[in-house]
Amino acid sequence: MTAPRAPFLTIAEAGRLIATKRLSPVELAKELLARIEAIDPQLNSYLLVTERQALTAARAAERAVMAGRRTPLLGIPVAYKDIYETAGVRTTAQSRILADNVPEHDAETIRRLGAEGAVMLGKLATHEFAIGGPAFDLPWPPARNPWDTRRFTGGSSSGSGAAVAAGLALGALGSDTGGSIRLPAAYCGIAGIRPTPGLVSRRGVIPLAPSLDTAGPMAWTAMDCAILLDALAGHDPLDPASVPGPPGSYASAVAAPIRGLRVGVLRRFYEHDVPAAPEMLQMMSHAAATLRGLGCRVEDASLPSVQEYNAVGRVIISAEAYALHEATLKTRLADYSRVFRVRVLAGALIRAADYIAAQRRRADLIAATAQAFGRFDVLITAPTAGTPPLLTEQRPDDGFSRPLLTTVANVAAVPSMVVCGGFTPAGLPLGLEIIGPAWGDATVLRVGHHFEQAAETRTRRPEL
Amino acid sequence: MAAVPAMSVQTISPGEMQLLLSRAGLILNPGQVADLVLAWRQVEVLIASIRQDRPLADDMALAFRLPPPSTSVSPPVAPARPATKAKAKSPAQAKPKAKAKAKAKSAKRRTPPSPPRKGARRGR
Numbered sequence: 001m002t003a004p005r006a007p008f009l010t011i012a013e014a015g016r017l018i019a020t021k022r023l024s025p026v027e028l029a030k031e032l033l034a035r036i037e038a039i040d041p042q043l044n045s046y047l048l049v050t051e052r053q054a055l056t057a058a059r060a061a062e063r064a065v066m067a068g069r070r071t072p073l074l075g076i077p078v079a080y081k082d083i084y085e086t087a088g089v090r091t092t093a094q095s096r097i098l099a100d101n102v103p104e105h106d107a108e109t110i111r112r113l114g115a116e117g118a119v120m121l122g123k124l125a126t127h128e129f130a131i132g133g134p135a136f137d138l139p140w141p142p143a144r145n146p147w148d149t150r151r152f153t154g155g156s157s158s159g160s161g162a163a164v165a166a167g168l169a170l171g172a173l174g175s176d177t178g179g180s181i182r183l184p185a186a187y188c189g190i191a192g193i194r195p196t197p198g199l200v201s202r203r204g205v206i207p208l209a210p211s212l213d214t215a216g217p218m219a220w221t222a223m224d225c226a227i228l229l230d231a232l233a234g235h236d237p238l239d240p241a242s243v244p245g246p247p248g249s250y251a252s253a254v255a256a257p258i259r260g261l262r263v264g265v266l267r268r269f270y271e272h273d274v275p276a277a278p279e280m281l282q283m284m285s286h287a288a289a290t291l292r293g294l295g296c297r298v299e300d301a302s303l304p305s306v307q308e309y310n311a312v313g314r315v316i317i318s319a320e321a322y323a324l325h326e327a328t329l330k331t332r333l334a335d336y337s338r339v340f341r342v343r344v345l346a347g348a349l350i351r352a353a354d355y356i357a358a359q360r361r362r363a364d365l366i367a368a369t370a371q372a373f374g375r376f377d378v379l380i381t382a383p384t385a386g387t388p389p390l391l392t393e394q395r396p397d398d399g400f401s402r403p404l405l406t407t408v409a410n411v412a413a414v415p416s417m418v419v420c421g422g423f424t425p426a427g428l429p430l431g432l433e434i435i436g437p438a439w440g441d442a443t444v445l446r447v448g449h450h451f452e453q454a455a456e457t458r459t460r461r462p463e464l
Numbered sequence: 465m466a467a468v469p470a471m472s473v474q475t476i477s478p479g480e481m482q483l484l485l486s487r488a489g490l491i492l493n494p495g496q497v498a499d500l501v502l503a504w505r506q507v508e509v510l511i512a513s514i515r516q517d518r519p520l521a522d523d524m525a526l527a528f529r530l531p532p533p534s535t536s537v538s539p540p541v542a543p544a545r546p547a548t549k550a551k552a553k554s555p556a557q558a559k560p561k562a563k564a565k566a567k568a569k570s571a572k573r574r575t576p577p578s579p580p581r582k583g584a585r586r587g588r
């Protein structure tokens with residue numbers, strides 16, 4: 001069995017090759033491990049490579065294939081943001097605080113992927129405890145963007161974005177509290193979905209702000225995200241926020257045509273609230289035209305301002321993150337990175353009345369967003385103002401001073417995905433964000449899949 | 465219902481910051497205080513921008529969803545049946561029924577627990 005361009009296969013392609021015994025899970029894992037060894041020193045996307053466990057799992061997958069087992073993730077090499085607990089494997093949240101933390105149990109999401117036959121390659125870089133930005137005062141360097149290693153990956157699922165784009169994993173898990181799956185997906189030119197809250201269990205995922213945290217998949221294509229979501233979604237009775245989602249397969253749903261879907265363009269978001277660069281504006285025009293060409297009815301849509309969603313989101317995140325870390329901050333303050341301290345310590349000063357005001361306003365914003373879905377099946381926007389900035393341009397207080405377009409979906413409690421919308425003339429990726437109503441994950445994935453096919457944005461990879 | 469006006473933005477003085485820090489129980493060095501002032505100035509603006517014109521009578525955004533009552537919880541006690549009904553049965557009639565009940569009970573004990581349904585695990 002041989003592996004044609006193995007690191008750049010999609011999960012769907014690799015799954016088909018493995019199922020028909022034309023690709024060996026062991027050879028696939030070996031190719032990826034070799035590529036990680038060769039390429040990752042430029043990217044720092046992995047905090048830990050679990051080579052021994054990966055080969056053991058790949059051999060087990062190969063035996064299962066030979067015995068006739070068929071599952072879409074059998075033998076597929078994936079990696080996990082280092083806030084997902086992995087039994088017997090160090091889980092640090094990229095922090096000195098948890099430098100020696102070896103969990104006893106797998107996160108429920110890890111258990112589910114393992115049960116489907118996925119092969120864990122290792123643990124991926126994150127911003128410390130999934131907040132902040134690239135930090136240079138931690139034991140591990142920040143991840144770098146594979147399209148231009150001087151540039152930021154976006155975060156906080158920084159390693160997940162970089163590893164998938166660079167062909168160092170076929171899929172990854174990220175987490176998203178204010179945009180942490182979708183920002184690295186946009187800057188690294190991949191796909192990532194923040195599912196409807198409750199659809200994917202958060203048990204065993206180190207929390208940042210429990211009101212807004214979501215776990216979700218990241219991969220090269222929307223279809224691959226759907227395949228991962230099929231394994232990840234489902235009620236977890238031990239996660240109090242988990243609820244049974246709608247029945248059916250996401251991977252099967254994405255193929256259905258999108259003709260007739262009503263697409264709302266959140267033009268004011270990226271033209272006025274967070275003014276985007278000309279190349280992003282151009283990409284959004286092309287995206288709207290592409291969707292129109294696919295038979296969608298595309299019209300402008302309106303929601304409250306990005307700033308309103310961000311004010312609510314930032315206050316909730318700061319207050320909840322501080323509450324979770326208060327005891328450790330008081331005893332081990334110097335062990336946290338400066339960027340973490342800047343973003344979280346302010347939470348100590350937020351009054352209970354202000355936190356509750358934010359939660360009450362959130363209820364209004366959820367209702368206002370839900371109302372928009374009476375007119376539209378999905379909403380589209382730019383997820384960022386432009387291309388990935390240089391790592392050296394990042395400021396510790398960016399999270400407060402610059403509103404994030406992606407935080408809208410977190411505050412509104414709706415699913416949202418980013419797919420690659422196109423590239424600048426300099427070859428840097430630009431993301432397209434697709435937002436759906438609560439439990440509209442399948443529609444969001446479907447629009448993402450058809451857009452990727454029509455816009456042909458999946459034909460190039462970073463050169464490393 | 466009266467609406468609550470939004471808080472106005474104020475820039476914090478060093479003395480006020482020290483007061484807040486001591487109330488929070490935080491001991492910071494001057495560099496860390498400077499970082500916090502930088503962040504807090506921006507958080508203050510965010511807090512002040514949150515609309516607070518929700519009528520006071522509106523419900524709180526926080527919700528607590530209790531799980532449905534489990535089957536192990538005893539149902540409310542039913543009123544006792546009139547004693548005359550039990551007396552109406554002869555011992556001969558009662559004996560086989562009691563035997564059957566005991567049989568069913570032991571069979572139940574032998575039955576292994578059913579595996580979780582696939583649909584329940586995947587939940588979709």
